[in-house]
Amino acid sequence: MGLLSSTVSVTRYRVEGEIEAPVMETITAGLKKNAISEIDDEDSDKSVGWTSFETPFTPAFDGDSFVIGPYLVFSLRVDKKTIPSKIIKKHFSLEVAKRMAETGRDHLSKKEKQEIKDHVIQVLSLRIPATPNVYDLLWSVEDGWVWMFSNQKAANEELETLFARSFKATLIRLFPYTIAELTADLSPEDRDVVAKLTPTRFME
């Protein structure tokens, strides 16, 4: 469900920390440096990086291509190779049989089996393309907030990690406590009262 879908999911963040000036140059550099890299022809099983909102399979962050009105619009892409366990099992069994035939042994050690399994996964990873998942982002630099158009916990966590690495600023999720603490315009005294609250019992 992307930003332009008729129905969207939104996870909201507050950006904590100053983006180093000149801000747009810092952000562009962070996006380019951490852009998604293709792993289809590599043995990696996962790749996480930024990509373009309009062309998620050909990331480009030149000029102001990711600036729309007062917002920065780009996407997080997480590519993952998932090898079905039955395929691993099949190739593992074939390799074990081949190794035993070659060496004339009737069993292999636990360590040898693990090595064969790792090798099988590595070889299969080269043959299986990664499945891309794209999560759109909207960033208001001026107001210091980011919306992620997904509620998936794993994607949220990837975003938080990559954002900190790319821009040296922290994303703080907005949930009941952080909204009260950061965005509800409460006085320090009121925030102290919030901190001391305990659950209400509505039962009689």
Place this chain on the structure above:
Amino acid sequence: MLDVAVAYNRYKFLGFEFLTWLWYSIEENREVFNTIEPELTVLEIGNRLVLENRVQDALESITIKGDDAGLEEGLIALRKGAVVTEMNLISKFGDNEWRLTLKGESFDIAGLKTPESGPLETSEDIEGRLLEKVFLDEKAIQLVDKLYRYFIRLRISNDWNETVVPRLRKWLHGKES
């Protein structure tokens, strides 16, 4: 500020109480919404309400689904000590309708449906369409924020224990206020 992960768990009851208060206000105290957002014409519980109750170590979950579902089961669960963990809300500004599902503990917004924006005809339209869509999404999100800001101020005031909680208990247990 507290560690975010610690704060998330320690204060998730605020989100549950907010949704409970919202339900009570929709049924018994609609005038409050005129104060919070004068342009709002309708605020209703939509087609999904989820409650949870922890009985000893077991977690009991009650989900009420459907456009015309009765909420009696939810009230019974509340009387037994359940909390509202998720609520689908319908809001209207004029004739335009927004729908969303809000999760109490995380304030994750799911299924946000805004009024229709114009069709996308050319790539140049994307910028305008996107800005319009963000404007429409923001309208619903700002409403949630305004409601929660009102709630949190009420929650830390003396009025909460002196007036709101007694009224809420009367509503819950079916008495006249």
